[in-house]
Amino acid sequence: MKIQQLSIFVENKPGHLAAPIRLLAEAGVDLRALFLADAREYGVLRMIVSGCERAAALLTEQGFVARVTEVLAIEVSDHPGGLAGVLAALDATGIDIDYMYAFPCRDAERAVLLFSFADPEAAIEKLQTAGINPLASDELFSL
């Protein structure tokens, strides 16, 4: 149910975003989704990639601060109201969202919402009770 996400600490300076991305490119890592959260002097790059653990190990080996984190992926229809419906269901469960981002699927019909929850186990349970099934890793990559 949980999806592996690659998180990287980057300083907010010219060239600091390019360096890890270049390394991943050279290693043939495919980026499925990407989100950059920024504070004033640094940011956190969050990505859904192929071979997440290998990518994290490669980055760490090269001196980057990277780790594998876990998010939940929820598929919605890519139409007005798709996200609103899921958020309404989440609201009703009272689960706290740490952060989220989204990407559209290649068929332009569906989108994937990625959520980080403080307590992912509890979130899965409540989502399922509400009739929402988070995607498994292979389902996500087949979209």
Added chain:
Amino acid sequence: MMIATVETGIADCHPASVQDFLPIGELRALQLERLQRIVERAWQYVRLFRQRMDERGLTPADLASLEDIARLPFTIKADLRDNYPFGLFASPMSEVVRLHASSGTTGKPIVVAYTQLDVNTWTSVVTRCLAGCGLHHGDVIQVSYGYGLFTGGLGAHYGAEGLGATVVPTSGGHAERQIMLMKDFGVTAICCTPSYFIHLIERAAEMGIDFKQLPLRAGVFGAEPWTDEMRRHIEQGSGIEAFDIYGLSEIIGPGVGCECRHHSGLHIFEDHFYPEIIDPETGKVLPDGDEGELVLTTLSKQAMPMIRYRTRDITRLLPGRCACGRTMRRIGRIGRRSDDMLIVRGVNVFPSQVETALLQVEGTLPHYQIVLTRAHGLDQMEVQVEVTPNMFNDRIGALQALHDKLQGALDRVLGIRVRVSLVEAHSIERSEGKAKRVIDRRNQ
């Protein structure tokens, strides 16, 4: 060659350690005899020293007791620089078997020289250090100090060989290889800077290697000031016993003093290095127990005798005798240097205080740098802290909380407002395994 261990009835010894236990009376007599001889030698062969003695109307014959040392002129670091390269040598070049030099980033380096006898003395004092740490024939000692002009690597190397241990001369750098060899060779002890060892603990963790599962049992750390918090951090993170070793190239290199297993100060090998504590302002000698600047006189060094060399290290001579039975007096751990002190907006700040603050914050490892700048006539102090994989949480809120905790700890310990920056791992420059702690750009 087999090196037999002498039955002294006291643990942690090597034949060379016998000197550590000289009866006080014998030790003082030996010191006076050697002091008279070394002052005579410096007076004979070192022009600067003779000049300074002449100015004071002194000759070597004026040294009737050890207390008379207080009448002699000091030597300071600038004297070595001003007499670059060979101006303070007391031996002809043909007798000099080794030269070392500081890595000096500004101007000319400091050059030091050794005769064969000096190299032998150096070997024996480092051997005594390592023996005092409980190391012996049969140990496998990895020397991760830089080899070369820097005294750390070769000094530790010769001492470990003198001990009869197996030496693994890895020198500095290549952390992964260091860790691999440590594991594959069954290394039992390591000599390096404390900050480099912390770096090795981090890298080993990233490689999935736990030092606690290796035969490694002791670390002999020196070449930079460190704190008790760092010691705890090292011991808890690696399961080894950490020892503080002290030395400086001007005097001989590593091996001027070292902790024994009682960890209650560092024994100075007084039969070769005579310690005094002075008031750094007035130059007056202070009684044992008072804190001040450590001044050392080499009692047996031939190629380059140092008379009353001002180390700039702030410490005290601990009164009383160590439980180990050594008669060699002890100095307290050196947490700061008189020339390390920064004055920021009129407040005295020592890098060691920054370390203390950073270590109070859980999970923070001490790779940091202080950057001083001036804006609108006011000093600005920034502390850059490297984020390690352990500290990294991908929630911005958690990173801000870490930042605020560091900020709070620094404000409390330093008493002035500083700016904290979280920076990427390995982004702070390191040289010879020594982290460069302070960048002062206030006068640029």
